[in-house]
Structure formats: structure tokens, C-alpha cells
Amino acid sequence: MRFVVRFAALVFVIFTGLFSVVHAGVLTAYAARIAGDDARTRIVIDFDGKPDVSLRYIANPDRIVVDLPAVSFSFPSQDLEARGLFRDVRFGAIDSAHSRLVLSTAARPAKIVKSEILPNENGKGFRLVLDAEMTDAAGFAALVSPEAWTADARPAKGDFPAAVEGAAPVSAEAFVIAVDAGHGGIDAGASGKVTNTPEKTITLAFARALVERLNRQKGIKAFLTREKDEFLSLSQRVTLARQGRANLFISIHADMLGQVGIRGATVYTISDKASDHLAAAAAERENQSDEVGGVDAGSEPPEVSDILADLTRRETQAFSVAMAKSVVSSFEGQINLINNPHRFAGFRVLQAPDVPSILLEMGFLSNKDDEKLLLDPAWRNKVADLLVKAINKYRAPLAAKGG
Template sequence: MCGAALGAGASGACAVSAQPPSELMVAYAARVAGDDARTRVVLDFDTRPTFQARYISNPDRIVVDLPATAFAFAESDLKATGLFSDIRYGSMDANSARIVLTAQRPAKLVSAQVLANDDGKGFRLVLDAELIPQQDFDQLVKEQAWGSEPQPMTIAADSAAAVGSVPDEYVIAIDAGHGGIDAGAAGATTKTSEKDITLAFARILLEKLKKEPGIHAVMTRENDEFLSLSQRVVLARQKGAELLISLHADTLRQGDIRGATVYTISDKASDHMAAQLAERENFSDAIGGVALSDEPSEVSDILLDLTRRETQAFSISMAQAVVSSFEGQIGLINNPHRYAGFRVLQAHDVPSILLELGFLSNKEDEKLLLDPVWRDKVAGLMVDAIRRYRAPVLANGG
């Protein structure tokens, strides 16, 4: 559908004539890029635009109001993608215009700013939206105090704050792998879904971490729902995570391989098995209808440059702490710390590990993964690993 012209007197076309009235501000170019966790909308103007933004529910929408504007770009330039199922724009009356961004899932603007173009000609309005929980969007709508005229919003980049945490607490995000339409692997004997095992273990770990002083634990998913890999990263960051632990229990063709493994991110896999495992885990997005090829080139470039050195060093330190805590207590595979290009570990600013609790393709591992006593023991060992990881920082008063 056309980025539809708005207003009672509008025609079916969104673009205006090639020679718009001189009093109109002209939006001469537009583009949109992103995925279902974060999306950027950019419009280029011949003069500096002013704007106001607000939120409307049922359906969930972000509304951006502008002065009188001639939209002179091709309809296809602002085709809905990423977070948005529909993008409409056009005149409201002689003095105003509007952009309506209809979200597929609740979203908020984390950055909205007007920048001068690098060539010195014109300005661009840059809108960065991110996925948020439904209750947070509902609260945004509720807190708005506007009547017939929308109130201006002042939004700074990276303004999203952790919800429910205390400033001095160390926030850990527990990511139960798979969920919803993506069941993950299945047990060799019981056919139990990986998504159920990871969620059950995540809940046990959450309860143990709640008892740890100075730690605030959160979960990326609390029930059987699908989250894309990118959504998991964004949600962890929005919750203020300083460490992300992604839980899995995969299958291998070799049914005799068993034991826990901990992975960190790397452009180059440590071995063939790690590479294959990363490929299968990254396929979760395709199962849920999310295609990596849909992401803009700048996002893909970021995915290739997965972590900065400091974050990578912290991730490796946490992986080593897990191995040290598990050794002699539960079974580990040979070379238990491995690495590959797992997209769920892509956050450049959040140390992250992926823990394979065991392999559902091995009957003995499957029995353990379904054993409440074993789960409780491993969760306790994870808490010990987190203490080991944090010990150097706490010793220095951090």
C-alpha cells in the first residue's frame, strides 16, 4: 500500500507534483532499514524540519507530526520493513503533515534527531526505533499528557534504562534458547523439546541468582514465545544487562558425544563442530520468519565485527569460570571452551556466553537434562562460576 496520503482531501498518491508550492518544506529522499528488533527511518529535507512524536495504541503506532511538507520521493523509498508493518505519510491540512509508523510489535523511539547533511545541503530526520515489551508501550501511551495537540518529545540516543534494577546491582540476562514456533532440538528418547528444557533451567537459575547479594537477574523470555536472535540481544541491553548467558541443549549427528560446552563469539569457529552448531542455532531466525538478508548492510557489517576487544576478553573470562566450576562436578566434552559466530552473542558491549548444557542426541545426557536434581546442581555451579567471574572486580572494589 502507498505510504498512504493522509487527510480527508488527499488523493491516492503520496508524492506531490515535481514543482511543489514554495512555502512547503520538501522531503526529497527517504530510506528505512533494520530488523524486527530495531529499525531506522531517515527522511531528507531541503530545510531544517521541526517535529513532534507521540504513541497511539490499537494498533500500536508511532506518530510523527511535521510542518506542511511536500513528500517528493518515490513510494518504494519508504516501504515498511523491520519493526513496521505499515508506513503512511502525507498532508493533514494546509499547515501540517504526518508520518504514521504502525508497529508489528510494540516499539519506541530511542533516538529522534535532526542532523545536517554531510554535503552541507539540507537536513535529515533520523528516527531510531527499538522493540519494547507491550506493558512498556502501554505505559508510554498512558503517560502522554496531550489533548488536541501532541506534546514535543525530547529523546536522546541510548536513553533506554534498565527496568526493575537497582543502580548498584549487577544485571545478568538469562536467555532461554528457542521458544514458540522454534522448538529447537528434540530428545533422542523422549522427544522433549529443547525450548522446554532451556526455559525450565533458566527459571531455576533465576531463582538462585535472586538470592545472590548485589545481583539482579532478568530473563529475555519468561514463557513459550518466539524471539529473534536480534530481539534477545536488544532486550538484554534494554534491561541493562552486564552479562548475557544463553542456554541451549542441542543435538549432534554423533550420538556418543556428551557433556557441557561453553561458547564465546568469534568470526572464525574453533572447530567444525562449533561451526555447525552455530549455523544451526543461527537458523532459529529463519524458522521464525526472520531473514538475515533482510538486514541493512550497516547492520551486517556490525555482525561481522561482533565484539570489541574488552567485551570479548570478559566473555572469555566468564567461559573459563564456567569450565573451572564444572570440572570434576559434571561431564564436559573435550576442549569445553569453544567459539564460533553465534548471532545471539553479537552484542559488542555486553559480555556473552552460550552454554550447551548437554546434547539431547545422547541418551545419557537427555536423562540428566530432564532430571530436576541435576538441573539444580548445574544451576548452583553456574552461580559459583558467576562468583568466580566477578571476584577480581569485587576484590578491586568494583
């Protein structure tokens, strides 16, 4: 009996040690508070260990970005509800090794006048103290790096990147599809009206189901732009599709509206001019993903003005419209669609000049009936099956022509 007890104790110690090693690289932020007014604002976050912190400033819109190591944020989000100098406060994962706090300024620019990491009085853990103070436009501009920070490497003008490093080779005959689960990491997207489920969770679950089905189809190779809960900038998503030699790009979303009565799926394609107010508003919301994630959107690649590239874009847009019409046709009578279900606007995630692209809003998380469906795996599987049908219909004439 004594041996059994000792053995059990030994197993417990070994397991505890392994658990500690596995989680040693992740800090926990267990408490937070924010206080102040439109002149000065203080943010305090308590950690169970000492974090490494770096600050950056991004303009248009004005933001202060606080980069952190991997952090598990365990305090309620309302504990850092925006006030004082800040109109919006976001925090969350960027990838498995990094997290981020993004502070969007309100009526006037702000700067951090004090950033300290102090040991807690009880001797347990540390606290990050950020003191922000109002400044003027010139003062904020001086804080923004003269060399625009970019979240990723963007393809140069006219460049068609090589295949993703480490990716499995794709046969010349394969029809390659990039499936993009919208949002992720620090950018949670919309949230369910009833369950508060984040959009990023729903889109990833659906994207996985869709890719699994697509890869059962003969001649199709599908891949995810993100395979876990991580943040990708809009440009990264486009670049991954191009690097993967995608023949089609599908971005998955579930929108939020102020009008709770509106429900149903919408298919969007890119256009310089929005088809209507709803499409323009949807594009504006989705394009804010980079702002939420603390990405400098001012470093977009220059416009390509040569005639060949312009012709490529026009052809790509025509294919995108054909795909959108195929989706609407497949969905009709099977799932709810909004009025005029194919719409268009300036979605930055659809900007690849050489990859036909659509953005599918599966439904509205602001509508309780749509939310219930979006959370139902059986319904998501049905939509995925209909989408596969639409893709095969779109692809059939291309395959016949050898495209």
C-alpha cells in the first residue's frame, strides 16, 4: 500500500512538471483595469509572470500597439472597456508565440508617457502599467516610425510568388482552392446575439468542414489560410492564396447588423463601387480587421497600371462574378438568402488580381434564427455540400477548356 501511495505521488509530480513545462511559455493575464479621462488614461494588467513588452504607433487611424509574448487573457473583456483617451481597446493572440493589445485613440491623438512592469505587492506576478496622455497631431506623427511597419511580406508589382514553403506539391491538373476562415486571434469578428459566440470560431469550423469535403473531390486540392485561432492581416490572406497557386479564393464570414430582422446568406465580389449601402457597410466592417489587429494599412502595394495587369484583373473579376452566381444558384431553395444575394464592394481580402475570389457571409449573428443555424454543425455541413456543388458547377467549363 505504501508503495502504491509513493508511486502515485511520483506520477503526480512528474505529470505536474510536464504540465508546467508545456505551459511555461504562456503567461496568464488574470486581472485588468482602465481609468481616466480625455486628457490622461491609465491601463493596468496583472500577469502571473514578467512579460516582455514593446510599443509601436500607427497612424490613419491612430493606434498604439503593445506587443506581448503568448498570453492567456483570463479576465472579462469588459474590464478593459474603452474609455478616456481610447475609443476601442482590443487584446488577443496574434499567433502561438505572440499576443497584442491595440489601443485606438478617440477624439485626439495619445502617447504613452510611462510604461512600467512592476512586481505585485503580494510578491505574486507582475503588473504592466501604461500611462497615456493626450498629444497633438505633430507629436503623434513624430512617434510613428518613418519606415512603415508591415505585418507581412507582400508580393511585389507583377510578381507571382513561389509556392508556400513546406507545402505539398500540387499537380498541374489540380484545381486549387484557398479557403479563408475570416477573422482570428485578436480579431474575434462579430459575436452571437444570444450565445455571444465569436465569428472567428464559426468561420474556422465551417472552413475546416468545407476543405475536408473539397479534398474528397477528384481533381481538387483545398487548403486553409489559417488552421487555428490566429490573426492574419488581410494582405497575408491574399498572399497565401497566391503563393499556394490558388485557382479560387473563398473567404468565410458571418456578419452583424443593427437591424436584427435581416437574415440570410450573401455572396460578395470585389468592385471599386459598392452595389448598395449594405455592401459598402459590410466592406467597411470587414476591412477594419487590420485596424483591430494593429496592422499598418498605409503600406499597401502600389497600384499596377500596365495594360496586361488591368486585363488580368478584369478577367479575374468576371470569373469571380461567375462563381458568385453559381453559389447563389446552388443555395436557392435550400438555405435562406437575403434579397439580391450577390452584391459587390471594395473588400480588401478579395483584391488578388489573378485569383477569382468571393466572400461568403453565411448569415447574420445579429439575428437569433441565423445564429442558431450558424452554430449547428448539421446546417454548416449542408451549406458546405451546397458550396462544393457550386464550385463543381463553376469549375466544369474551365476543366473542359483545360483551365
